[in-house]
Amino acid sequence: MTHELETADTAGKNLRRVAIDPVSRVEGHGKVTILLDENDKVHQVRLHIVEFRGFERFIQGRPYWEVPVMVQRLCGICPVSHHLAASKALDVVLGAERLTPAAEKLRRLMHYGQILQSHALHFFHLSSPDLLFGFDSEVGKRNIVGVAAQYPDIAKKGVLLRKYGQEVIRMTAGKRVHGTGAVPGGMNKALTRAERDALRADVYQMVAWSREAVAIIKQLHRQNPALYDGFGAFRSNFMSLVAPDGAMDLYHGALRARDADGKIIFDQVDYQRYDQVIAEEVKPWSYMKFPFLQQLGPEDGWYKVGPLARVQNCDSIPTPFAEAERRELAAHAGAGPLHATLGYHWARMIEMLFAAETIKDLLGDDDLESGDLLRGGERRKEGVGVIEAPRGTLFHHYRVEDNDLVTMANLIVSTTHNNQAMNTAVREVAKKYLDGRELTEGLLNHIEVAIRAFDPCLSCATHALGRMPLEVRLENHEGDLLDRLRKDAGGAVSRS
Amino acid sequence: MTAPTLIFGWGNPSRGDDALGPRFVEAVETLVQRHPEWGPVDCLTDFQLQVEHALDLQGRRRVLFVDASLSAAPPFTVETIVPARDGSFTSHAMSPQAILQVYCDLEDVSPPTACLLAIRGEDFELGQPLSTAARHHLESALAWTAGWLERNHADC
Numbered sequence: 001m002t003h004e005l006e007t008a009d010t011a012g013k014n015l016r017r018v019a020i021d022p023v024s025r026v027e028g029h030g031k032v033t034i035l036l037d038e039n040d041k042v043h044q045v046r047l048h049i050v051e052f053r054g055f056e057r058f059i060q061g062r063p064y065w066e067v068p069v070m071v072q073r074l075c076g077i078c079p080v081s082h083h084l085a086a087s088k089a090l091d092v093v094l095g096a097e098r099l100t101p102a103a104e105k106l107r108r109l110m111h112y113g114q115i116l117q118s119h120a121l122h123f124f125h126l127s128s129p130d131l132l133f134g135f136d137s138e139v140g141k142r143n144i145v146g147v148a149a150q151y152p153d154i155a156k157k158g159v160l161l162r163k164y165g166q167e168v169i170r171m172t173a174g175k176r177v178h179g180t181g182a183v184p185g186g187m188n189k190a191l192t193r194a195e196r197d198a199l200r201a202d203v204y205q206m207v208a209w210s211r212e213a214v215a216i217i218k219q220l221h222r223q224n225p226a227l228y229d230g231f232g233a234f235r236s237n238f239m240s241l242v243a244p245d246g247a248m249d250l251y252h253g254a255l256r257a258r259d260a261d262g263k264i265i266f267d268q269v270d271y272q273r274y275d276q277v278i279a280e281e282v283k284p285w286s287y288m289k290f291p292f293l294q295q296l297g298p299e300d301g302w303y304k305v306g307p308l309a310r311v312q313n314c315d316s317i318p319t320p321f322a323e324a325e326r327r328e329l330a331a332h333a334g335a336g337p338l339h340a341t342l343g344y345h346w347a348r349m350i351e352m353l354f355a356a357e358t359i360k361d362l363l364g365d366d367d368l369e370s371g372d373l374l375r376g377g378e379r380r381k382e383g384v385g386v387i388e389a390p391r392g393t394l395f396h397h398y399r400v401e402d403n404d405l406v407t408m409a410n411l412i413v414s415t416t417h418n419n420q421a422m423n424t425a426v427r428e429v430a431k432k433y434l435d436g437r438e439l440t441e442g443l444l445n446h447i448e449v450a451i452r453a454f455d456p457c458l459s460c461a462t463h464a465l466g467r468m469p470l471e472v473r474l475e476n477h478e479g480d481l482l483d484r485l486r487k488d489a490g491g492a493v494s495r496s
Numbered sequence: 497m498t499a500p501t502l503i504f505g506w507g508n509p510s511r512g513d514d515a516l517g518p519r520f521v522e523a524v525e526t527l528v529q530r531h532p533e534w535g536p537v538d539c540l541t542d543f544q545l546q547v548e549h550a551l552d553l554q555g556r557r558r559v560l561f562v563d564a565s566l567s568a569a570p571p572f573t574v575e576t577i578v579p580a581r582d583g584s585f586t587s588h589a590m591s592p593q594a595i596l597q598v599y600c601d602l603e604d605v606s607p608p609t610a611c612l613l614a615i616r617g618e619d620f621e622l623g624q625p626l627s628t629a630a631r632h633h634l635e636s637a638l639a640w641t642a643g644w645l646e647r648n649h650a651d652c
Contacts, residue, residue: 162547
C-alpha cells in the first residue's frame with residue numbers, strides 16, 4: 001500500500017497551495033487543499049475537517065444517566081447512533097451484560113430505523129442528483145429540488161422512506177427529537193400495539209422501494225462501469241462489526257478487519273478492547289485524528305468503514321433480498337473486494353434494504369411487547385459501546401466514578417475512521433481531473449462527489465440562518481499565509 | 497387532526513443561541529394553551545430543516561418557520577417566503593424556501609402561506625445558554641407572534 005500523501009517531504013519543493021471551500025452536501029463544511037509540485041502535478045491533498053472535539057469535555061462531570069440523551073446533540077443527522085452507542089457503553093458500566101429480549105429488540109428497531117432514514121436521505125437527496133444528472137451538470141439543478149422536479153416519483157419515495165425511518169425512531173425513542181427511549185441497562189419505553197400496527201402497515205412498501213433503490217444504483221453501475229468502478233478507486237483495509245457467525249449485524253457484534261485483498265487481519269475482537277487493535281494518530285494540519293490498525297502501523301494500517309466495508313466484510317446478510325444483492329455486488333467485484341469509491345452508494349442501498357427487511361422482521365416479533373425492559377448487574381468504572389452507525393463504526397468510551405459522574409469520554413466517530421480514506425479518494429480524483437494550475441468547476445464537482453460518497457459528517461455545529469463562515473487560505477511551502485478569503489455570516493466575501 | 501397553523505422551529509439546544517428556534521417553539525406551546533381563541537396550532541422542532549419536513553406542510557393554511565440568525569437585524573425579522581429552487585442544497589442548511597418547493601413538486605399543489613421569522617442570535621458556543629441579547633430578542637419575537645396568531649391572517 002502506498003502512502004505518498006503523508007510521507008512526502010514537502011520542504012523546499014516550491015509547492016503551491018490551492019484551497020477549495022466549501023464542500024457542499026456533506027454535513028457541515030470542509031476545506032480541501034491541493035498542493036502542487038513544481039511541475040504543477042498534484043503532490044498532496046488534504047481534506048481539512050473542523051471536527052468539534054469539545055463534546056468529550058462537555059460530557060465530563062455529568063451524571064452518567066444524562067449522557068445517552070445529551071450525546072444526541074452531537075449530530076442532527078444521526079442522533080440515534082450516538083444515543084445507542086452511549087447507552088451500550090453505559091450498559092457495561094451498570095453491569096447489564098445482556099439486555100432483556102424486549103429491550104434489545106426495541107433498540108435494534110430504533111437503530112435500523114435510523115439506518116433506513118439516514119441512507120434514504122443520503123442516496124435520494126444528497127447523491128442521486130450527481131448520479132442522475134451527471135457530475136458536470138448545472139449546480140442549480142443538481143440537488144433534491146431538481147430531482148423532485150424531474151423525477152418526482154423517485155424523490156417522493158426518498159422522502160417517504162426517510163419519513164418512515166423517522167417514525168420508527170419516534171415510536172421507539174419516544175420523541176421525534178432528543179428521544180429518551182434507550183437508557184443505561186435497557187429501554188424505558190415499549191412499543192404500543194397501535195404503534196406497531198401503524199408501522200407494519202407500511203413496512204412492505206418500504207422493502208419494495210428499497211429494492212427499487214438498489215436496482216437504480218445497479219443500473220447506473222452497469223451503464224457506465226468504467227466510471228463507477230474507476231472513479232476515486234484505491235486499495236485499503238476495511239473494518240466493521242460482524243456477528244459471531246460472520247453475518248452482518250449493524251447493532252452488535254465483534255470487530256473484524258480485512259486487508260485490501262480481502263484477507264482477514266483480525267476477527268471477533270471484543271470491542272471493549274478496541275484500543276488494543278486501533279490507535280489514533282494526530283497530525284498537525286487537522287483537528288481530526290487518523291486511526292489505524294496497530295498491527296499494521298500508521299503507514300499501512302488505515303482503513304475504511306461504512307457501507308462498502310461492511311457489505312464486503314461480512315460473510316452473509318441475514319435477510320433474503322439483501323443477501324441476494326450482497327452476492328451480486330461480490331460477483332461484480334470479482335476475486336477481491338470492490339475498492340471503487342462510488343461502490344459506497346451501491347453498498348449503502350443494500351444496507352437500506354437490509355434495514356427495511358430487518359424492521360419488517362422485528363415488527364413481527366412478539367418479544368417487542370414482553371414486559372421487562374431493564375437489567376443491571378455488577379457496577380464497573382468503565383465501558384465501551386459500539387454500533388455500526390449509518391456512516392460506519394462508532395465508538396463511545398466512558399469512565400464513571402462511584403459518584404455517578406463521568407470523568408472520561410472518548411468518541412471515535414465514523415468520519416474519523418474514514419479520514420485517511422477520504423483524503424486518498426480526493427487525491428486520486430484530483431490526480432485524474434486536475435489539469436495544470438487552473439481549478440475548474442468540473443474538478444470541484446468531482447472532488448465533492450468523491451467526498452460525498454463517504455457521507456461524512458464533518459461538523460454538526462450550528463446551522464443558524466446565514467451562519468456559514470467560509471475561509472480560503474493560500475499558504476506557501478513553509479506554511480506562511482499568503483492570502484485569505486473569508487465569507488462572512490451574511491454571505492459577503494472579504495480578503496484579509 | 498392537522499392544525500391549520502404550524503409553527504416550526506429548528507436548531508441545536510446545546511449550542512447557545514442556536515437554541516432560539518426550539519426555545520421559541522416551547523414558549524409558543526405554553527402560550528397556545530392559555531389562548532384557546534387562537535384555535536388549533538401545531539408546534540414542531542428539529543435539529544435541522546430536512547427535506548421530509550415538506551410533508552409536515554400537508555393540510556396547513558399557514559406556516560411560521562423560526563430559526564436563529566446571525567444576519568437578521570435585531571431583535572428579529574419576518575418575511576413572507578415563497579417556493580424557490582435556491583442553492584441551499586446542503587442537507588445541513590436546506591432553506592424553508594426549498595422545503596416549500598419540494599412540497600410543490602411532491603404534492604403538485606401550491607404550498608400554504610409561509611413566513612420566516614429570523615431571530616437574531618449572537619453566541620453559538622457549545623454548552624452555553626441563550627445570551628442575554630438573544631433572550632430579549634426571543635421575547636420580542638414572541639410578542640409579535642402572539643399578535644400574528646391572534647389576527648389569524650396567513651400573511652406576516
